[in-house]
Amino acid sequence: MTKRGLQWSDMKYLMVLSIPFAVFSSLYIDGIGSYMVPIMNFVGIPLLDYLFPEIGKNETEQVYNEKKVHPFFDWLLYINVPLQYALLFYTFYILTYSGLPLWILIGKVMSMGICCAVLGINTAHELGHRKNKTERFLAKALLLSSMYMHFIITHNRWHHHYVATPLDPATAKRRETVFHFLFRSIFGNYFLAWRLEQERLRKQGLSAFSFRNEMLRFTLIQTAFLLLIYFIFDLQCVFWFILMAGIGITVLETINYVEHYGLSRQQDATGKFEKVRPWHSWNSDHILGRIMLLELTRHSDHHYKASRKYQTLRSVTNSPQLILGYPGSLVVAWLPPLWFKIMDKQLKDWEAQADGINQDYQFDYTIEEAE
Numbered sequence: 533m534t535k536r537g538l539q540w541s542d543m544k545y546l547m548v549l550s551i552p553f554a555v556f557s558s559l560y561i562d563g564i565g566s567y568m569v570p571i572m573n574f575v576g577i578p579l580l581d582y583l584f585p586e587i588g589k590n591e592t593e594q595v596y597n598e599k600k601v602h603p604f605f606d607w608l609l610y611i612n613v614p615l616q617y618a619l620l621f622y623t624f625y626i627l628t629y630s631g632l633p634l635w636i637l638i639g640k641v642m643s644m645g646i647c648c649a650v651l652g653i654n655t656a657h658e659l660g661h662r663k664n665k666t667e668r669f670l671a672k673a674l675l676l677s678s679m680y681m682h683f684i685i686t687h688n689r690w691h692h693h694y695v696a697t698p699l700d701p702a703t704a705k706r707r708e709t710v711f712h713f714l715f716r717s718i719f720g721n722y723f724l725a726w727r728l729e730q731e732r733l734r735k736q737g738l739s740a741f742s743f744r745n746e747m748l749r750f751t752l753i754q755t756a757f758l759l760l761i762y763f764i765f766d767l768q769c770v771f772w773f774i775l776m777a778g779i780g781i782t783v784l785e786t787i788n789y790v791e792h793y794g795l796s797r798q799q800d801a802t803g804k805f806e807k808v809r810p811w812h813s814w815n816s817d818h819i820l821g822r823i824m825l826l827e828l829t830r831h832s833d834h835h836y837k838a839s840r841k842y843q844t845l846r847s848v849t850n851s852p853q854l855i856l857g858y859p860g861s862l863v864v865a866w867l868p869p870l871w872f873k874i875m876d877k878q879l880k881d882w883e884a885q886a887d888g889i890n891q892d893y894q895f896d897y898t899i900e901e902a903e
Contacts, residue, residue, distance in 0.1 A: 538604055545608055545843070547823050551651050552615045558643035559622055562632060566639030569646050573824075578860035581818035588817040588847035596844040605843040606667075609826075612655045613670050616677050619647060620773075627772050628765045641772055645779025648678040650824065653784045658826055660684045661838045672750075676757060678780040681750040682725035689728055690721075692838055696797045696812040697805050702785075706794035706879065709868045713789045714782065783862070790814060790861045791831050794879045795852065808835050810851035811886050817847050818857030829858045852882040 551569075558568040591599075599605065623644045627637060652674045659671035660683075668684070675681045686702070694700040701720030704713045729747045730740040738744060762770050795812050797805045813831035816822070822829050830845040854861050855878065864871050 538602070542599070542602075542604065542843075544819075544823055545605065545826075547820075548608060548826065549611075551647065551824065552612075552619060555619050555643050555647045555651075556622070559619070559626055559640055562636050564639075566636045566643065569643035570639075573646055573650070573859060574863050577820050577824060578857065578863055581820050581857040581860055584819055586817040587819050587822075590846050596846075599843045600841055602843075605841065609655055609659055609667075610670065612651050613673055616647065616651050616655075616674060619644060619651075620677055620776075623776070624761060624765050624769050624773070628769050637772075641776055642779060645776040646783060648776055648780025649783035649787075652677045653680060653683065653780060654787075654825055654828065656683070657687065657828070658842050660688060663839070676753060677777075678784075679754050679757075679774070679777040680781055680784070681754060682722060682747060683784075685725040685728055685746060686721040688838075690724060692808075692835065694805075695808060695835060696792050696795050702788045702792075703795075704789045704793040707872060710786060710789050710865045710871070711868075714785050717785050717788060718781065786862050786865055787825075787828070787858065789865055790854070790858060793875060810836070810848045811882070813851065814854050814861075815848060815851045816854045816857045816861075818854075818860075821857040821859045825858055829854075850886075852878070852886075854878070 554569050554572055558566050561568070623640060626632070626640060630637075632640075656671040656674035659667045659674070662668060662671075671684060672681055675683055691700055691702045694703075696703050698705075701717045701724060704710075726747050729745050733740055733742055733745055736744075741748070743749065758770055758773070761773055791814055792812065793814060795814070797808065797812055799805055810832040813835055815832055816829040818829070826842040827845040828834065828842075830847055832848040832851040833840065833846045836848075855874070856864060864874060
């Protein structure tokens with residue numbers, strides 16, 4: 533494979549490091565500065581995404597093949613593991629020994645909670661699709677920091693097969709509020725993970741109580757982590773951490789809510805669902821949201837080939853596009869009347885457009901020639 537030197541256009545992904553920098557700043561600075569991360573993620577980035585033009589250009593296949601093997605993009609993921617845990621334990625230290633007022637501590641907890649979603653679970657999502665055992669181990673380590681290790685089971689082994697169907701807890705139904713979805717997805721996926729592991733072990737002739745049951749191992753690891761926090765710090769810190777993890781999970785699941793909201797796959801007479809198509813995921817080419825979420829917003833291409841690395845995900849034509857981008861959509865999703873008003877129109881417009889698409893269509897990329 534051709535080796536490729538870094539290009540200036542690749543440097544945009546260094547903006548991902550602004551997240552841990554902002555989290556550290558919110559931990560180090562007191563007062564209103566403690567709320568820097570929620571302000572940045574839920575006000576600043578959505579506003580800039582709205583103002584900046586969308587960039588949907590795809591590169592040549594040769595460029596994508598070269599970017600796929602360049603270590604720069606992988607190391608941007610790996611570095612998040614020590615950064616996440618350093619920030620997490622710095623947060624524990626502040627919560628335990630700073631003696632700051634409650635309103636300031638809440639800002640720091642919110643900032644670290646958002647970090648658990650963006651730096652933790654989202655990076656883990658990328659690494660969890662890799663085949664390399666070391667990368668999958670790093671994914672699980674990041675998921676531990678949000679107490680959401682079962683995500684790697686349900687997302688990889690169920691969501692990608694049953695997305696946009698009633699069988700998938702992580703697919704939001706039309707006119708379903710984010711609050712109802714959060715309850716259904718969080719609890720539904722947790723119990724689903726236990727069932728998937730039970731079925732996997734049964735096929736191997738093993739008991740569900742075997743130590744090869746990943747859910748059993750995950751439960752022990754997460755319990756041990758809580759005990760570690762208790763012994764190093766105190767019980768109050770354990771409760772703060774559970775709150776941080778809860779914020780991270782809520783942000784992640786709200787992203788799930790946006791990704792496939794109201795989209796569904798058709799069934800034939802035998803009950804078999806159609807193949808996953810580009811129009812079963814909401815996409816966004818808003819540049820800041822793309823970078824901060826490691827191109828997750830190019831979601832149709834991710835579902836087309838889940839093993840495709842983030843830096844090589846394509847903008848897919850003939851796919852539903854969000855008018856607000858992912859960060860802005862997360863904010864609006866928490867305002868159901870406004871969300872329904874916007875998305876009802878978008879769904880109606882998309883369905884009218886999709887009626888004219890050839891049903892044999894798979895994924896049509898417009899690959900630009902190198903400039």
